[in-house]
Amino acid sequence: MSQNSTVYQVSELTDEMRRLMETSYPEIWIEGELSSLSTPASGHLYFSLKDARSQLRCAMFKGRASINRYKPKAGDLVRVRAKISVYTARGDLQCIVQHIEEAGVGLLQKRFEELKAELHRQGLFEQKYKRPIPKFPKHIGVITSPSGAAVRDVLSALARRCPGIPVTVYPAVVQGETAAESIMSALRDASQHKQCDVLILTRGGGSLEDLWCFNHEGLARMIFDCSIPLVSGVGHEVDVTIADLVADMRAPTPTAAAELISPDTDQLFSQLKSLQFRLPNAQKRGLEQLAQNVDMLSKQLKHPKTTLRQKMDALEVTGKRLHRAAQQGLKWQHTSIETMARTLAANQPQRLIEQKQRELNQSSSRLLRANQHLRISTADKLNAIGGQLNLVSPLATLERGFSITRDKQHNIIRSQDQVKAGDQVTVQTVDATLSCSVTNIDDSTVQKVR
Structure with a gap:
């Protein structure tokens, strides 16, 4: 071994590998088939991504897994946004997944429909929330890429139709992973500056x-909450995005968006010329109409003396009618008084009192006779009921020589089955109670009736 050779400890080498991978691949997109999916109780997700030749171990921790819309299944073709790292405990290469979704355009369309349905359910597309677009805007804001064809089309249309209206371009990235955040940032700037009255x-x-950034849920909610009316002109007429549906007005193309919010100065000048021609004629017709009204009113005017004479004549007629009405009223009152006097004479109080006294005396006599008859009848019924009651009284039964026998618990003895020889009993007669002892039970003298 050369003396200058570096010797790594295993942990040092794996740490160096981890730093190298995390620095070289901070965040990338990877596409592959999902396999070996594991969902432990911790809430983390562990799986592998593979293609025809290779596979990668992946981990998606609980915090990210809980907010991810797509629920992965083994065998799905997926696309993940992940950081490449090394699991130092085993020295294995692994992907730390931040986001996972199904791959392909079909998935994007599915996600579009799901978000569209959810926002529609929450009312973000309802017409009642759409802000009116000003007919004559004082300042127009444009959110788009400053280098794209769309901004040139919009500015060209605005310069042709209304060159006097100031236009501010809020630059934004309109394609790619960072596009949605860039557009939201531009929209936030436009809202804070408050210099535009339409966007x-x-x-x-x-x-x-390419247009996927305009289907971002956060962007849709920011458009819905924006205080400035917003017109969406994204793509061509066949392209429909979530931003189009939430916006206060949708235009089929960028040029159409500019034309929808800008007045046509040529048309306005033409209308102004027409009004300049029509105004003198309208003024002339108005003056002629006023002159005719003055003539009609002048014919309706009367001299005050004539009006006063008419009022005096009407007052005299009214006075005569009032006098006749007063005389007729007095005559009617006299007739009513005479009628009431005759009625009063026919109904003198003394005569009525005497009649009512006679009726009262007759009623009192009838009441006394009915009361006496009722007392006699009630007494006879009471005596009859008392006699019937005495016949069934236990005391009457005892007076006829019968007695009542009870045991120690004072229960009436009705059968020989209730006593036995040696029991103490009491015998009640009509005038005394006897204490007895049962010495013998003989049922031969009893005639049983069935």
Whole structure:
């Protein structure tokens, strides 16, 4: 061995390998078939990614696994975003997975539909939340790539239609992994500056993967919460993104977005010329109409003396009507008084009192007779019931020579089965209670009735 050769301890070498791999591959995307999936109780995920020639060990820790939308299954073709490291305890190369998803365009479409359904359920697409786009904006903001074709189309359309409106471009990356965060940052800047009263979010056409940053949930919620009205002009007319659905207005192309929010100065000048031609005619017609109204009103005017004479005549007529009505009212009152006097005479109180007294005396006599009859009838019924009750009274039975026999517990003895020789019993007669002892039981003298 050469004296200058470096000798590594195993742990030193594995640590050096780990640092080298983590520095060289801080975060990459890897695609492969998922196999050997393990989901222990700790919540971590352990699996392998493989293709036709190789495989890699992977670990996804609980914090990342719990927030990942896709639930991996063995055999799926997946794409993971991971950091490459070395598991120093065994010296194994492994991937520390941050995100996992199904691979392929079909997966992107599936994720698009799922997010679209969820945001629709939460009401982010409802028309009632759309902010109105100003008809004559004072300042327009454009969020897009400063070097793309879309910004040139938008600025060209705005310069052609309304060159006097100031335009501010908020630069953003509109494709790739960092695009969504870049767009949200630009949107945040535009909202904080508050110098624009309408925004355009735009980029040119592309594949589903190219436009995927516009399907970011965080971007959709930021557009929904934005205080400035926003028009989305992403891709071509056939391209529909989540940003288009959440925006206050959707344009089929970037140029169409610029045309939707900007007034056409040529058209406005044409309308102004038309108004300049129509205004004198409208003023002339208005003055003629006013002159006709003045003529009509002047014909309706009357001299005050004529009006006063008419009012005096009407007052005289009203006075005569009032006098006649007062006389008729007095006559009616006299007639009513005479009628009431005759009615009162026919219904003198003394006469009514005498009649009611006679009726009261007759009712009192009938009441006394009915009360006496009721007492007699009730007494007869009571005597009859008392006699019937006495017939079934136990005392009456005892007076006829019968007695009642009870045991020590004072239970009435009805059968010989309730006593035996030697028992103490009591015998109740009509005038005394006898204490007896049973010496013999003889049932030969008893006639049983069945």
